[in-house]
Amino acid sequence: MSASDSAVASRRFMLGVLAAMPAMPVLLRASAAQAQTDPLASWNDGSAKQAILDFVKTTTDRASPQFVPPEDRIATFDQDGTLWVEHPLYTQAFFALDRVHELASRHPEWESHEPFKAVLANDLPALAHFSERDWAELVFVTHAGMSEGEFREIAEHWIATAKHPRFKRPFTELIYQPMTEVLDYLRANQFETFIVTGGGQDFVRSYSQRVYGIPAQQVVGSSLDTKYEFHDGKAELIRLPKLFFNDNFDGKPIGIDAFIGKRPAAAFGNSTGDQQMLEYAKSGPGARLSMIVLHDDDKREYAYGPARGLPDTKVGTFNEALYDEAKRDGWFVISIKDDWKHVFAFEA
């Protein structure tokens, strides 16, 4: 791994993602009505859409040799860049930066101490070159030192109020409508849909039920150590500034095995951080579906990669090697430009 890969890796693990979307239930209801005729109404016809339909058919038909019993129907989804927008920064990075500003009055020493100094000065070029250690320091001061309940409240409040700099909407409105349809379609066919994110597990859990219909117990992510405390008849878990689990790269199959204990029949990702999860899902016995989202639409979303000549932005790296592995091993590439009729619910 190069130094820059490693910086990307650490940013990706450190910075999970998530948000809140009050307008969404109405839009989802509209798409549920369409779903009677086409469960994947926001997808253009093509090999990607067909692969999803074929996979569900063959795994749920009792007459199929590839039938999978309901309790083993496990599908895993990366979040950042797979279920929602990850540009120009992971949503959880915006959260961490906002938290630094909020906590700054209690930490006068930050004004002369990096990486806090650059954050407080909104020095974006400096931020783009933060090291793994810088991001770890930012995450530890903003994500630890409180109880799990307190952290959840802080995250819930932030996601309900913060907005994306380009789209000027809550981050939770920037989930991909076609992927919402895949989640709904799989669940309607008795699949359990898990988020398996390099981002912070508890950050994602604070909105996953509301935004994706995925309960906390189906979110696997990177996490901090906690400490158990019991005083005056009250039990709490206190978050510590120490990494418990890094759910990225080979950490994804390792985390899936530890938390779920079954090899997923279907997996969805968009970057090198998802490579091992996609390999793990694809190489089991029976029907298998590994899919990878290619961000090639800078009009409706973003274009980066750097597969197929797209720019290398260091966020959500989908490179030529990954593209070649996808082709060789029978993963399906989802082109946002070609495969998605709508990207966001608010477009529809």
Next chain:
Amino acid sequence: MSASDSAVASRRFMLGVLAAMPAMPVLLRASAAQAQTDPLASWNDGSAKQAILDFVKTTTDRASPQFVPPEDRIATFDQDGTLWVEHPLYTQAFFALDRVHELASRHPEWESHEPFKAVLANDLPALAHFSERDWAELVFVTHAGMSEGEFREIAEHWIATAKHPRFKRPFTELIYQPMTEVLDYLRANQFETFIVTGGGQDFVRSYSQRVYGIPAQQVVGSSLDTKYEFHDGKAELIRLPKLFFNDNFDGKPIGIDAFIGKRPAAAFGNSTGDQQMLEYAKSGPGARLSMIVLHDDDKREYAYGPARGLPDTKVGTFNEALYDEAKRDGWFVISIKDDWKHVFAFEA
């Protein structure tokens, strides 16, 4: 913690549990028919049975101020001594000892090396004094060094064939019928039932669906590190002789928070290893149920504790301090002698 507590603790974490029961589906069907009139037919009337009925009523009635939405209905169960017999040794200890015998021909050095020498000589008094390090060594050589899939096959084969020394039945027939009814009753009321065991997570997962109706993804336990390998298009996780997570004592609420992300509304245990889980469940807001099984029936099962003058066998320690905490904090004590009409399905 005293040295002997620590030895018990380590045995408990090291040695999970589990087994296979082909005769059970028929028996379960019989009890399901009874359940139309009484979902807890193997329970005698009393405060323990009533507490379970009241808890389910108040958390599932939409008109109740203590109503809990289905996705938050989480109930956690210790396994050894709570769902099945843990005497004279944890079932997983029998598994480890059998594995040592099986592997001995490949390890001639074991004949002169403790703790293997004592195991191979069936030296039970020596075994009773094994240290934490001894048990760790036994677990690492018998549970690591193979893929997850290979380990699961080994565990499945053992549990399908091994028998309990006193009852002369498969270990999986030694699950407590009254607790099976509690699992069924909670699930019928849309609770997710999790096993949270100090024992080995993957050992328990190898039979949890068949024996308890609990899928692998709802088993949290102690576990080993794994390593991801990808060769010739095949991905595997290899089990390493190194502890990943110790799911016992404060590890139980820590594991619940990490794996499930929600505070259980109900928790069931039987020993000091469950104390923190029971505190954690009981001290949340709304309706709460913490229950602890007292083994006071040496005719039908075993009597040990050493609460209320029962012998201290060092397995499944339920001591006076725990009894006092139960009374003080409103946990319910389940007396096997008084509260259970039948202990095992084969008695009914």
